[in-house]
Amino acid sequence: MKHLTSIRELSKASAIALLDNAQQLSQVNDRDVKKLPALRGKTVVNLFFENSTRTRISFEIAAKRLSADVINFSAESSSVSKGETLKDTAQTLEALGADAIVIRHPLSGAPKNLAANNWISASVINAGDGSHEHPTQALLDALTMRQVIGSTTDLSGLKVLIVGDILHSRVARSNLLLLNLLGAEVEIAGPNSLIPEGIEELGATISNSFENSLAKKPNAVMMLRVQKERMQGEYFTSHQEYSRHWALDSERLSMLGADSMILHPGPMNRGFEISSEAADDPRSKVLQQVSNGVAVRMAVLYGCLSGGQS
Amino acid sequence: MSQVVLRNVLLANGTGADIEIENGIVSAIGSSSAQGIDCSGLIALPGFVDVHTHLREPGFEASETVLSGTKSAAAGGYTAVLAMANTYPVADTSDVVEQIFDLGHDSGFSQVQPIGSVTKGLAGSELSDIFGMNQSRAKVTMFSDDGVCVSDADLMRDALLEVKKFGGVIAQHAQDPNLTNGSQMNSGALSTELGLKGWPAIAEESIIERDALLAEETGSRLHICHLTTAGAVEVVRWAKKRGINITAEATPHHLMLTEEEVRSYDPVYKVNPPLRTKEDSLALRAAVLDGTIDVIGTDHAPHSKEKKECEWQNAAFGMVGLEHAASVLQEVLIEEGGQSWERFSQLMSSTPARIAGLENQGVLAVGQPANIALVDPNSKREISSETHSKSTNNPFSGLVLPGSIVHTLYRGVFTLKDGQLQVLK
Incomplete structure (x- = not known):
């Protein structure tokens, strides 16, 4: 290439x-x-x-x-x-x-x-x-997933949940394309105002509940960074509201399977989209990423x- | 006394004839015994009339001038162009429209009929001197803020009432600005994938619907520039059925190209309104065939290289079109649609002339000025980026299209002969 x-x-x-x-x-x-x-x-x-x-x-x-x-x-x-x-x-x-x-x-x-x-x-x-x-981000995420599940080929059958501001995220777009290419199933979850038009046509199911998505036992949960300048106004009313629905907090962490993995492209906003407990959990692969x-x-x-x- | 004889032409209705021209006027159509230019195999049509051309002069002469734009028009078979008002200064007073009118007169390559702006400076807040421009030497009857929409309903209503006084028309660029702030391309899965702000179809359709109702209420005449969506076609169809005095235009590029081109991020495909989906383009083609679309308008929008040789978001909107419009319509209407050259001539010549109020255009008949385009329908050519325009933002480059313009005569004078642009005195 x-x-x-x-x-x-x-x-x-x-x-x-x-x-x-x-x-x-x-x-x-x-x-x-x-x-x-x-x-x-x-x-x-x-x-x-x-x-x-x-x-x-x-x-x-x-x-x-x-x-x-x-x-x-x-x-x-x-x-x-x-x-x-x-x-x-x-x-x-x-x-x-x-x-x-x-x-x-x-x-x-x-x-x-x-x-x-x-x-x-x-x-x-x-x-x-x-x-x-952001193609190299998607590749490093895929490499991390391969390592965690012990695959040396593709990611067929892997269930990946991407959570957060999909609308503005280049990480989400590259991941969606690469994960589909490698045979994974992708679900995206986030506030309606941050789900872009037609994204399901790119190969994703859409969820409007983090809990419902976690109940489907995803193998990987990818938390996207929330940009603070977008925390208020046009997209949702406050960061408290965002965190209440879309943060990976301790309760949601407890719903996660024992061999699931947590990914984050960094830098993390601890306390906004991800709790410290989740960020420091052994299932978090952020440094491996x-x-x-x-x-x-x-x-x-x-x-x-x-x-x-x- | 000058005489030109075009021998062995085919008329739009398929009959063969010789055309005699004396002093710029068609003097006979029939069988001639005079010597002349052999036009065997060529179809003689009334010279084309473009209701939607950006000539860029005054103000943006790096992109186009009245002279270069009318040369490009002549090369495309046009004998009249309607010059849009978004020049600098804006064509919002008698002085500016008369200046453009005179520049067109001096060029000699085609008639140039200025369009006046609807609002002062295209600012959308106050009506231009519409009546003054109509009463000027330029005798403006068509008014448009094209490039931007007349989005204020009250102002649009006033404008329709104003042009009604003299039988004029408002040509609306239908785009609700509140729905298209920062928009870059058609909205949908592709705009999501490409990370470019979407331009929803409803931004166009809602304005057309509103303005159709305003035209009905005021009893005035409305023309819709560049339809692009299947929904917009539906709205126009509905309005016509209702008896509203509305006409609609489609561009060659919206008939031929789709949003898939944007994948390249090549700004040559950046245009306002944007390229839409395949379904939209098919709906436009159907509307051309069934008459919902009345005219082909090129929206010829030249831009200098530096406005296109950059990131998509920083590039200017627009593409050129005068030299290839006829080929695109031949492909859509004749090759694929199986319709006649008479219908072609309505879309390219007679209906645009009627909408724009140009009395000496759009007709090929004895006693009329000899404004004629001669088309070779059997040629096929790969479109090159070579052009008589000053700008090369041509989205059709590389496509293979049918037909070519062999000769163009404007008032009996060859502006294009054997495919070569002529030097005019």
Whole structure:
């Protein structure tokens, strides 16, 4: 593969191959010398138009573990604030020698614009665009689920519940596409005002009760982060109301099966969408997700830059 | 005295004829013994009339000028275009519409009839000098805030009453702004997947329904620009059945393309109103065939490269269409719909001329100005992005479409000859 801007670009086989590679590459984490020479001499630019320390650091570590050179370009401190277009920014970075551009952008579709328009020949990896997609997040979630259930192939039959602000969530969209590709069953739950139109056509059942969904014994519960600026007004009346219906609190935690897992893309708002008790429960795989993030991003960078496997 | 003879043309009704033109006027249609241009295999139609063109001048000359826009029109078989009012300054006074009228006169490639804005500065709060523009040299009869909707019902009612005085028409861009704040594409599963704000069909349909009732109550005349949804077709059908004086338009792009194009995030497909679903496009086609849609309007909306070479959300709305509208309609109406060239001619020429009140357009008859498009119906071509417009935001690039315009005559003068744009004195 040359680019990764959407899960739609992956087949089931190529997604599984990526997860297999990530699984192998994750072992580098456990070594004394955490480095492979695979991308020596390659330059990876983290082009971030939106703040995201965690995702940027994860991509940075992934590139460095593969011996690539890494440049971090943040829009706030650059010519972008002077009105430079996306095209000019990308072409400038390529002229400086970028082989891959990892892009985070507040506007849906910006990575696709970079990849599709012949503006540049570098690989483009989507690190989150608007409310469109965050494909490496979905891949790291899938890798975590595979590890927890002991699968080395797909996720067929796995029941996954995604809870929260689906409307604005690129994590939910990428997960929905990838989980369907891998054979999992997805249910989404959240306030009606945050369930987007037509989402069932993308392969999800919709629930308007967290309790009802938990009663169906999901194998994984993915809690989405609630952005505080959306806690009041248009979508629901208060964060108390939100938490009362949609937080993974201790009561709901007790409904969860013993071998279920709790996932969260981070950063968590403890006390809002997830209680500390749930966040620190042994079933919570949040830190495993973070580690897998590095492995998945290594696999994606390698896949895009080695020019080999599809 | 100048004479042009078009030999061996096919008329819209299928009969063969020679057309003699003297001093810009059709002097005979029948059998001619004079020397002339052999037009075997070509269909002679009244020159096309576009009720919905954005010529961008004055104000946005980087995207289009009256000259470049009318060249593009001539290349597409048009002999008259109605120039939308969203220029800068807005065409909301006699001065501006007369300026556009004169620029059109100077271009010579087609008639340019200015459309006046309904509200001052398109701001939607106060009526423009509608009567003044009608009384000006430009003799404006069609008024539109196209680009934005006249959303205030009271103002819309006043506008309908104002144009009724002189038999004018309001062309409404039906889009409830409260339902489309920040909207980027048709709303549905695809807008959800792509993370782009949806543009619900009801935003269009509710305004058409309201305005149809206002037209009924005022007894005035209403034209609906660019219908896009199956529901909008239903509303217009209902209004016509009720006897309301309403006409409706569809664009080539809404007949041909669907929201699936947006998957590419290529802003060339960003347009207002947005591309809709396959079902909507099929409903529009059916409405063209059954006459619910009265005219094809191109909504030719040129934009310079920098307004399209960017992220979807930052790009301008609009696409060009003058040079390919006839091919799209041939595909929809004739190849697929099995209807006649006479019907084609109604949709492209005579009905738009009637709606816009252009007396010397839309008719091919002895004694009338020779405004003629000659179509080769048997050619097939892959649409290229080459154009006579100043802008290249062409969504049809790469499609293979039937038909081509071989000659266009405006007032008896070739503006396009053998597919080549002519140099005019």
